[in-house]
Amino acid sequence: RERLRDVAWELAEDLVGDSIACEPLLLHGQPLGMMTVEPAPSEDVAALSQLSDCAAPLLAWQAAERGRTQAELLLEVIEAAGAHSGSLGDLLYMVCTRLARELEVNRASVFLQIGDRLVPRMATFSDGHKETDAWARLRQAHELPPMVESAFASGKPVRATHGHDPKLGVGWAEAFGIQSAMAVPLASPPVGVLVLDSSVRRSFRSDEIRVITAFGSLLGEIVRRTQQATEREVRLAAGESVRELLKHGLASPDVAQMAQRLASIAREAVEGGVALVCLPVEPGTLCEIGRAAAEPALEGHEPRRIESPVAEEPIGPLAIVDVADEHGPAERLLRELGLAAGVVVPLVGYKDGSGVLVCGSVEPRLWSERALELCSQLGLEGGLVLEAARLRELERAHQVELQHRAHHDFLTGLGNRSLFYEHTGSALAVARRERNRVGVLLVDLDGFKDINDGLGHDHGDRLLAEVASRLRNTVRDGDIVARLGGDEFAVALTSSVSQHSALAAAQRIADAVGAPITLGGIEVSVGSSIGVALFPDHGRSTEVVLRNADAAMYEAKRKYSGIELYQQQAGHRQTRAVLVQSLRQAIAEHRLVLHYQPKIDLKAGRVTGAEALVRWQQPDGSYVPPAEFIPLAEATGLIREITPLVLADALQECRRWLDDGLDLDVAVNVTTPDISHSDFPDIVEGALERTGVDGTHLTVEITESSLIRNQTQVIVGLRELAQLGVSVSLDDFGTGYSSLGLLDQLPVSELKIDRGFVRESDRPATTAIVRSVVSLGHALGLRVVAEGVETETLVRFAARLGCDAAQGYYYARPLPADEFRAWVAADGVRAQAAA
Numbered sequence: 001r002e003r004l005r006d007v008a009w010e011l012a013e014d015l016v017g018d019s020i021a022c023e024p025l026l027l028h029g030q031p032l033g034m035m036t037v038e039p040a041p042s043e044d045v046a047a048l049s050q051l052s053d054c055a056a057p058l059l060a061w062q063a064a065e066r067g068r069t070q071a072e073l074l075l076e077v078i079e080a081a082g083a084h085s086g087s088l089g090d091l092l093y094m095v096c097t098r099l100a101r102e103l104e105v106n107r108a109s110v111f112l113q114i115g116d117r118l119v120p121r122m123a124t125f126s127d128g129h130k131e132t133d134a135w136a137r138l139r140q141a142h143e144l145p146p147m148v149e150s151a152f153a154s155g156k157p158v159r160a161t162h163g164h165d166p167k168l169g170v171g172w173a174e175a176f177g178i179q180s181a182m183a184v185p186l187a188s189p190p191v192g193v194l195v196l197d198s199s200v201r202r203s204f205r206s207d208e209i210r211v212i213t214a215f216g217s218l219l220g221e222i223v224r225r226t227q228q229a230t231e232r233e234v235r236l237a238a239g240e241s242v243r244e245l246l247k248h249g250l251a252s253p254d255v256a257q258m259a260q261r262l263a264s265i266a267r268e269a270v271e272g273g274v275a276l277v278c279l280p281v282e283p284g285t286l287c288e289i290g291r292a293a294a295e296p297a298l299e300g301h302e303p304r305r306i307e308s309p310v311a312e313e314p315i316g317p318l319a320i321v322d323v324a325d326e327h328g329p330a331e332r333l334l335r336e337l338g339l340a341a342g343v344v345v346p347l348v349g350y351k352d353g354s355g356v357l358v359c360g361s362v363e364p365r366l367w368s369e370r371a372l373e374l375c376s377q378l379g380l381e382g383g384l385v386l387e388a389a390r391l392r393e394l395e396r397a398h399q400v401e402l403q404h405r406a407h408h409d410f411l412t413g414l415g416n417r418s419l420f421y422e423h424t425g426s427a428l429a430v431a432r433r434e435r436n437r438v439g440v441l442l443v444d445l446d447g448f449k450d451i452n453d454g455l456g457h458d459h460g461d462r463l464l465a466e467v468a469s470r471l472r473n474t475v476r477d478g479d480i481v482a483r484l485g486g487d488e489f490a491v492a493l494t495s496s497v498s499q500h501s502a503l504a505a506a507q508r509i510a511d512a513v514g515a516p517i518t519l520g521g522i523e524v525s526v527g528s529s530i531g532v533a534l535f536p537d538h539g540r541s542t543e544v545v546l547r548n549a550d551a552a553m554y555e556a557k558r559k560y561s562g563i564e565l566y567q568q569q570a571g572h573r574q575t576r577a578v579l580v581q582s583l584r585q586a587i588a589e590h591r592l593v594l595h596y597q598p599k600i601d602l603k604a605g606r607v608t609g610a611e612a613l614v615r616w617q618q619p620d621g622s623y624v625p626p627a628e629f630i631p632l633a634e635a636t637g638l639i640r641e642i643t644p645l646v647l648a649d650a651l652q653e654c655r656r657w658l659d660d661g662l663d664l665d666v667a668v669n670v671t672t673p674d675i676s677h678s679d680f681p682d683i684v685e686g687a688l689e690r691t692g693v694d695g696t697h698l699t700v701e702i703t704e705s706s707l708i709r710n711q712t713q714v715i716v717g718l719r720e721l722a723q724l725g726v727s728v729s730l731d732d733f734g735t736g737y738s739s740l741g742l743l744d745q746l747p748v749s750e751l752k753i754d755r756g757f758v759r760e761s762d763r764p765a766t767t768a769i770v771r772s773v774v775s776l777g778h779a780l781g782l783r784v785v786a787e788g789v790e791t792e793t794l795v796r797f798a799a800r801l802g803c804d805a806a807q808g809y810y811y812a813r814p815l816p817a818d819e820f821r822a823w824v825a826a827d828g829v830r831a832q833a834a835a
Helices: 002-016 045-082 088-102 132-140 146-154 171-175 206-251 255-270 328-334 369-407 417-433 446-453 455-473 499-514 543-557 568-570 577-586 627-636 637-661 672-676 681-689 712-723 742-743 754-761 766-777 794-799 816-825 828-834
Strands: 021-027 029-039 107-114 116-125 158-162 180-186 192-198 274-282 285-293 318-320 341-346 356-361 438-446 478-484 486-492 516-520 522-524 527-535 562-567 594-603 606-617 665-669 698-703 727-733 749-755 783-787 804-805
Touching: 002 516, 021 045, 088 107, 088 116, 088 206, 107 146, 116 146, 116 192, 146 158, 146 180, 146 192, 171 794, 180 206, 180 727, 192 206, 206 369, 255 274, 255 285, 255 356, 255 369, 274 369, 318 328, 318 727, 328 341, 328 356, 328 712, 341 369, 356 369, 369 417, 417 438, 417 478, 417 486, 417 543, 438 499, 438 543, 446 455, 446 522, 446 672, 455 486, 455 499, 455 516, 499 527, 499 562, 499 568, 522 712, 527 543, 543 562, 543 627, 577 606, 577 627, 577 637, 594 637, 594 665, 594 816, 606 627, 606 637, 627 637, 637 665, 637 672, 637 681, 637 816, 665 727, 672 698, 672 766, 681 698, 681 712, 698 712, 727 783, 749 754, 749 766, 754 766, 754 794, 766 783, 794 804
Parallel strands: 527 562, 606 665, 665 698, 698 727, 727 749, 749 783, 783 804
Antiparallel strands: 021 029, 107 116, 107 192, 158 180, 180 192, 274 285, 274 356, 318 341, 341 356, 438 486, 438 527, 478 486, 516 522, 594 606, 594 804
16 A cells, blocks of 8 residues: 555656645555545545545445446347347447447447448437438548548557547547547457547546447447348348349340339339439439339439439448438439439449439438348349340340441442342332332442542542432432442332333432532532333343343443433343453453554644554454443453553554654553553553653543543653653543643643534534634644544534544544554545545
8 A cells, every 4th residue: 555655646746746645545455546635635644544445445336336237238238139120220229329328428330341341330429319410421531530440450449539649530530529439340350340439538448448349249240140131131032123133134135124124123122212223324424214113203203314423433332311411422313313312322333333223212211221231232133134234235236237237338328239139129029919010220320430539539438428318319218229339329119110210210310410519629520321120021030130220231331321221132232240251351362452543634634643442352353342341441440451451552553653664653542540550650661662662652642531620640640651752632622521720730732622522513502612622722732633523524624623633434443453554555544535
């Protein structure tokens, strides 16, 4: 006792000076505490010892009473937990209220582990009222108090003895008025954390720490068992719900239908007033997809878009009792949905909490642990089912897209050849039953290749898309339009078709296609050749009718007629596919030969050269006219093989003329693709070097209709030829494509007036046009040649208007090389003049 008194006096002197008396409290020689008197008495110090001897048993009795009370409290909790039939929330409320009251703290709170997070589940004061506002603020906080996480992680009690203790966390003590707190883990391993806090500074006694720790262990085991029991019940209920969900999910892959079914199942399982499924439609925006309600008024609610996410990151299921008391993102969602309370559960498979299941009520409501866990399970299973449905939708859409691409042209959106055969076959079957006709039109664009090569493929694609649009707008609903490939389209007229109506439709198509279109700031137009065939007149299957329409189209090309109806007697003509193969073989076998038509100087009356014209010689010695295979060669690209052969043969023949002392030039027809190709000048230069012919003896003729204004590649190609001494002749001048700007840019030395103007010399308007062309040519320093001169009258007409030269059947038709040389030797010009 003397030693304890000395220690106490020393402590007292350090703390308050000499005005305090201390006496240890001993019971059976064991210290229980310290009794102090202030100010220290000057007499009867011995009375202090007597008083302490009396106080020690009383203090021991108080400690024993606290122990009995704490034991009774533990027994009550154990008995209550055993007899408890309500929710885990009710049990936590009872325990937290008793703990706060018996341990003389302001508040008791419970944090439970849900997933990988600690979530506040209960906060109640010692008088029993719940701290819903504190609960809401805790749940909305980005970080929990460090002592909560520390107690959970370490499995040991954590104390904070003053408001500035860092274990309370920055701002937490101030926000909730906390001056001291104790956190203990719930069970081991922990399922959560129990927190007791006070608004006054206090240190928790060792017996208090023991009882709080014991309460934490006991409460943790109760929570664990309750959760397990609830989980079993929820699994049974959820299992039935999920089986129902999966049954519908397998039957219907539609996400909207599945969302509606999930909402219905959730409403029935949770027994809520309304259940909703909200899915993201874009970042930061949810859309109500499915809704099920107990009341018809709520059931008929219109779906809405919600311009806010639920949370910045996924969180566990949240039970909101009354949205008026809380202000988090989940509460905002409930308010947007017109609900006063609800359980908000993130759907598995949707990132950042962007997809949610909501079970709600239009009135404030307490939510049971069972409801919370069941919603959580439905959020997991339902999210997976919705995700599976979404993937099926994507796969179905992908298959539809693949199917569409397999049967449609990507550029124009029209059906392709396969779809045309399928739909036309169906139309033919209907027509066969109803004894009707079907008209099939094959449309091939004239001049498309020149535009595509001259302006570029982008503009060519735009032209094809525009033609497709015009075709769709020209035919009737129910008619079939397809792009077969390249610049070839097909149309099937499916009802009320006659020969007259089919030809009228073809004319409407020709007019629509031929209308000008502006590409790259340039107004251009294309013509068309259209073949028409009828079912059953010209075939009883899609393949036969289309093949005969192709033959008719080729006949239109050959005749320059624009539109041709299939004629049975023309059926012996080769189809284009066969003709292409035959042309390839003719090129390989060198069966393309040149004939030469003389060009006559009108003033001198003598031949100055010849135009080399290619002919396709058949095995029987006959010739295929150029009008039949040259367009085909241009369309298929074979012209790029033909032109170098023609150029080589023509220059070789020119070499013979020069060797024979004939000072004659040779002209070769070339296309825009030939000149646009970067290696064409090299091809020409190589042919000149191999034959030893000077470039001044060669003229390349390019048609005016094949040129597009201001084409850099054409201009560059022709200028490179001019540097070799090669002359450039603009053929068919007057057809309306060229301009003065074009003539100024191209190194043209000759204009050839189109034969159509020459043949109509008896018309005053035509005479005026020819005279203008001649004057224009001479003003630009160009030589002017009249083509198609077939009579002496036309010769005099050309000479009178000032043409420099003429070419036509009046002088000679195109002649084989040997016959041409013989004609020149016989002075054919003078012979013709004399005749």
